[in-house]
Amino acid sequence: MAETFSSQLVTARGLVDRLARRSPARLAVSSFAGVVVIFTLLLLTPWATRSGKGASIVDALFTATSAVCVTGLTVVPTGSFWSGFGQVVILVAIKVGGLGVMTLASILGLAVSRHLGLTQRMLAATEVKTTRLGEVGSLIRVVVITSTSLELLVALLLFPRFLALRESVGDAAWHAVFYGVSAFNNAGFVPTVEGLDGHVGDWALCLPIMIGVFIGSLGFPVILNIMRNRRRLSRLSLHAKLTLVTGGILVAVAAVLFLALEWTNPGTFGPLSVPDKILASLFQGVMPRSAGFSTVDIGNMHETSWLITDALMFVGGGSASTAGGIKVTTLAVMLLAIIAEARGDRDIEVFRRRVPAETIRLAIAVTFVGATAVLVSSLLLLEITGWRLDVVLYEVISAFATCGLSTGVTPLLPDSGKYVLVVLMFVGRTGTMTLGAALALRSRRRVIRMPEERPIIG
Amino acid sequence: MAETFSSQLVTARGLVDRLARRSPARLAVSSFAGVVVIFTLLLLTPWATRSGKGASIVDALFTATSAVCVTGLTVVPTGSFWSGFGQVVILVAIKVGGLGVMTLASILGLAVSRHLGLTQRMLAATEVKTTRLGEVGSLIRVVVITSTSLELLVALLLFPRFLALRESVGDAAWHAVFYGVSAFNNAGFVPTVEGLDGHVGDWALCLPIMIGVFIGSLGFPVILNIMRNRRRLSRLSLHAKLTLVTGGILVAVAAVLFLALEWTNPGTFGPLSVPDKILASLFQGVMPRSAGFSTVDIGNMHETSWLITDALMFVGGGSASTAGGIKVTTLAVMLLAIIAEARGDRDIEVFRRRVPAETIRLAIAVTFVGATAVLVSSLLLLEITGWRLDVVLYEVISAFATCGLSTGVTPLLPDSGKYVLVVLMFVGRTGTMTLGAALALRSRRRVIRMPEERPIIG
Ligand SMILES: [K+]
Numbered sequence: 001m002a003e004t005f006s007s008q009l010v011t012a013r014g015l016v017d018r019l020a021r022r023s024p025a026r027l028a029v030s031s032f033a034g035v036v037v038i039f040t041l042l043l044l045t046p047w048a049t050r051s052g053k054g055a056s057i058v059d060a061l062f063t064a065t066s067a068v069c070v071t072g073l074t075v076v077p078t079g080s081f082w083s084g085f086g087q088v089v090i091l092v093a094i095k096v097g098g099l100g101v102m103t104l105a106s107i108l109g110l111a112v113s114r115h116l117g118l119t120q121r122m123l124a125a126t127e128v129k130t131t132r133l134g135e136v137g138s139l140i141r142v143v144v145i146t147s148t149s150l151e152l153l154v155a156l157l158l159f160p161r162f163l164a165l166r167e168s169v170g171d172a173a174w175h176a177v178f179y180g181v182s183a184f185n186n187a188g189f190v191p192t193v194e195g196l197d198g199h200v201g202d203w204a205l206c207l208p209i210m211i212g213v214f215i216g217s218l219g220f221p222v223i224l225n226i227m228r229n230r231r232r233l234s235r236l237s238l239h240a241k242l243t244l245v246t247g248g249i250l251v252a253v254a255a256v257l258f259l260a261l262e263w264t265n266p267g268t269f270g271p272l273s274v275p276d277k278i279l280a281s282l283f284q285g286v287m288p289r290s291a292g293f294s295t296v297d298i299g300n301m302h303e304t305s306w307l308i309t310d311a312l313m314f315v316g317g318g319s320a321s322t323a324g325g326i327k328v329t330t331l332a333v334m335l336l337a338i339i340a341e342a343r344g345d346r347d348i349e350v351f352r353r354r355v356p357a358e359t360i361r362l363a364i365a366v367t368f369v370g371a372t373a374v375l376v377s378s379l380l381l382l383e384i385t386g387w388r389l390d391v392v393l394y395e396v397i398s399a400f401a402t403c404g405l406s407t408g409v410t411p412l413l414p415d416s417g418k419y420v421l422v423v424l425m426f427v428g429r430t431g432t433m434t435l436g437a438a439l440a441l442r443s444r445r446r447v448i449r450m451p452e453e454r455p456i457i458g
Numbered sequence: 459m460a461e462t463f464s465s466q467l468v469t470a471r472g473l474v475d476r477l478a479r480r481s482p483a484r485l486a487v488s489s490f491a492g493v494v495v496i497f498t499l500l501l502l503t504p505w506a507t508r509s510g511k512g513a514s515i516v517d518a519l520f521t522a523t524s525a526v527c528v529t530g531l532t533v534v535p536t537g538s539f540w541s542g543f544g545q546v547v548i549l550v551a552i553k554v555g556g557l558g559v560m561t562l563a564s565i566l567g568l569a570v571s572r573h574l575g576l577t578q579r580m581l582a583a584t585e586v587k588t589t590r591l592g593e594v595g596s597l598i599r600v601v602v603i604t605s606t607s608l609e610l611l612v613a614l615l616l617f618p619r620f621l622a623l624r625e626s627v628g629d630a631a632w633h634a635v636f637y638g639v640s641a642f643n644n645a646g647f648v649p650t651v652e653g654l655d656g657h658v659g660d661w662a663l664c665l666p667i668m669i670g671v672f673i674g675s676l677g678f679p680v681i682l683n684i685m686r687n688r689r690r691l692s693r694l695s696l697h698a699k700l701t702l703v704t705g706g707i708l709v710a711v712a713a714v715l716f717l718a719l720e721w722t723n724p725g726t727f728g729p730l731s732v733p734d735k736i737l738a739s740l741f742q743g744v745m746p747r748s749a750g751f752s753t754v755d756i757g758n759m760h761e762t763s764w765l766i767t768d769a770l771m772f773v774g775g776g777s778a779s780t781a782g783g784i785k786v787t788t789l790a791v792m793l794l795a796i797i798a799e800a801r802g803d804r805d806i807e808v809f810r811r812r813v814p815a816e817t818i819r820l821a822i823a824v825t826f827v828g829a830t831a832v833l834v835s836s837l838l839l840l841e842i843t844g845w846r847l848d849v850v851l852y853e854v855i856s857a858f859a860t861c862g863l864s865t866g867v868t869p870l871l872p873d874s875g876k877y878v879l880v881v882l883m884f885v886g887r888t889g890t891m892t893l894g895a896a897l898a899l900r901s902r903r904r905v906i907r908m909p910e911e912r913p914i915i916g
Pocket residue numbers: 070071072186187188290291292402403404
């Protein structure tokens with residue numbers, strides 16, 4: 001009896017493992033879609049709303065997609081529309097979505113490295129001494145333990161601050177956990193109506209959230225790589241170094257630009273003291289990574305700042321992370337290709353490593369598909385709403401990059417517009433992740449090579 | 459005596475030839491800057507304006523840059539502000555600028571193909587049985603003869619139409635020549651105040667202009683290649699085929715989209731008959747190539763149409779043509795790279811030819827630098843003017859791509875904004891052209907290759 005059950009379990013695990021191995025991209029997309037449907041149904045129940053009336057289908061679908069894709073865009077205020085049960089559903093959806101992203105991305109990475117026959121496999125795999133059968137299961141375990149620990153760490157840092165803000169122990173714990181999960185998973189959902197609005201100079205609150213967001217945005221392969229090499233950072237993988245350096249530069253540049261542009265804006269940084277201005281600019285510099293929290297009213301920021309945020313959100317965070325966008329390594333590889341081209345080098349080299357030429361094609365593909373998704377969605381929303389381009393572009397890129405920053409217009413969208421963003425959030429979340437892997441997994445070799453001919457470029 | 463003069467001539471030609479060979483990119487940029495300065499000075503003379511007062515420095519510089527870079531953006535109305543002399547100066551500036559672009563681009567291409575040591579050299583070079591010394595001179599001669607013939611052809615097609623519009627023979631000839639030069643060089647300047655405003659359904663006027671613009675936008679290498687292979691089009695070069703196919707598809711897609719989006723717009727296509735609608739949409743489909751003529755009020759078009767135009771203008775026309783943008787082959791190569799990646803092919807193949815992998819790096823470099831120029835200029839103009847993003851983005855991309863389509867706000871720019879566009883037009887004109895060549899001309903080979911490591915993309 002026990003033997004049969006155990007053998008069935010082995011069969012089931014083998015089945016998932018086989019599916020993960022054969023068409024991991026399809027597994028990723030279909031499991032995400034399934035999870036979205038489940039959470040939509042949960043949010044449709046009357047217990048999920050404060051009014052007890054039940055949400056509309058489009059609002060439930062939007063919120064579930066936004067939570068599972070860790071986007072953070074909302075069509076109804078999380079703190080006042082959803083009941084306690086509804087908020088727990090959202091929190092669980094974020095956690096499941098975040099775990100799903102990290103796990104599936106790692107599985108995809110595993111499949112790619114196995115396909116490529118590299119000796120240096122996905123870090124996660126070597127990390128846990130995997131067997132063929134248990135690889136996926138072990139991977140999930142490592143992801144769950146690591147991410148939950150880091151979320152709890154952020155929550156522990158936040159808990160005393162909420163107590164100091166005269167919240168009850170229960171509320172403080174709930175808010176600390178919600179922000180911890182929401183930050184590490186770059187989800188950007190806030191458990192209260194006012195969110196972080198009054199806390200623009202609150203270092204004790206902002207700093208843990210920023211750290212949680214930044215670590216979460218690095219991506220699981222980088223986090224594991226840092227944990228393993230914490231005493232010899234020079235031994236970090238190329239991917240980890242590129243992610244850290246590019247991400248760091250982007251945050252610094254963004255903070256400086258926001259500081260300069262919003263310094264005198266009466267609607268944002270203008271009334272703040274200088275230290276508060278610095279904190280606020282750092283905070284806004286980290287958030288396009290793609291957490292989407294905000295301590296100032298985005299709607300009051302200059303159009304210039306919006307456009308800078310658009311560019312930052314489009315780039316997003318690290319690969320196999322809960323952050324969205326085309327990913328920082330994609331940007332880095334393209335920049336490195338340009339530098340190599342400018343220097344006339346045959347190879348793309350960085351940190352004493354050579355980046356294979358196929359990687360550039362992947363980077364172009366991801367960027368191009370991303371840009372096309374943003375362009376098409378913008379055209380659709382412009383037609384549907386008749387709003388201004390700046391506002392539309394901001395929400396669209398925010399949805400694509402699962403960032404969740406908003407100028408405040410998303411709740412005003414007609415249903416058709418909401419559905420456009422639902423699709424875009426889903427595509428933004430699963431698309432870039434699976435595209436890279438799906439493309440890397442295919443490869444046909446031909447014996448006959450065509451004669452070479454060079455078109456003129458530029 | 460005659461011998462000394464002839465030897466001096468040989469020395470002078472040798473000097474230009476050597477400069478063209480050693481640093482062709484520098485030659486291109488400095489000669490363009492010199493030409494802009496000369497035409498600015500000419501437009502500053504009191505005879506250049508109708509009022510006789512002399513234009514302001516910024517307006518003269520803007521107009522000269524716009525004409526030499528064949529952009530067509532204007533800060534003052536060409537037909538009423540500038541005198542007959544001023545208009546002739548502008549026409550000559552367009553002609554010199556257009557010739558300069560075609561010649562310099564061809565010289566750059568020559569330098570690249572020589573550098574690469576390809577047996578199949580730049581088509582223009584093999585075409586005219588060049589000697590080492592006379593290569594550049596002969597090239598210029600071919601460019602001048604071919605382009606002038608095509609401009610005259612367009613002018614001849616237009617002349618009877620202007621007569622039929624009850625213009626005097628002199629006016630009709632002047633307008634036909636002006637439009638012929640302006641169309642073939644993708645300049646977009648119009649000799650009258652009302653421009654093409656009343657001619658939205660005028661096939662006899664619109665069709666020759668469209669054809670002139672499209673042929674001009676193909677670029678000199680393609681035009682020569684077609685002339686040589688007109689009986690066996692299958693023997694066209696890869697570059698010519700890619701330019702024709704991509705350009706054709708873009709025009710068709712643009713026309714269909716404009717037709718659908720503007721069909722009922724009362725400010726644009728709404729009041730037109732169906733055949734006029736079709737002509738107008740074809741016309742607007744060709745113009746972002748980058749001629750910048752318009753038969754409808756761009757300011758009245760939908761934002762959606764603006765965004766589509768933005769994308770089309772950014773792509774622009776053919777390499778070594780008077781059209782701007784990142785060029786259609788750049789787009790084609792990136793798309794082909796994505797297709798190759800999706801199919802898992804090792805090589806990028808098209809029309810039974812293999813596109814070398816370095817070409818992709820060039821394409822990324824050109825696109826990335828272009829996108830950065832547009833982003834930075836947009837940020838500057840947003841700060842300077844406080845206008846809406848849609849309007850700013852339209853003028854900025856139009857200036858970068860030397861397209862000259864306008865929502866009508868360029869004349870309202872403050873001087874600082876005009877200078878931003880001047881720099882952008884110059885960068886857009888000389889930048890993409892020289893970047894590709896400058897990058898292709900450098901190449902350092904290293905003996906030691908670094909170990910390969912693959913960052914995660916997407
Ligand atoms: K987010």
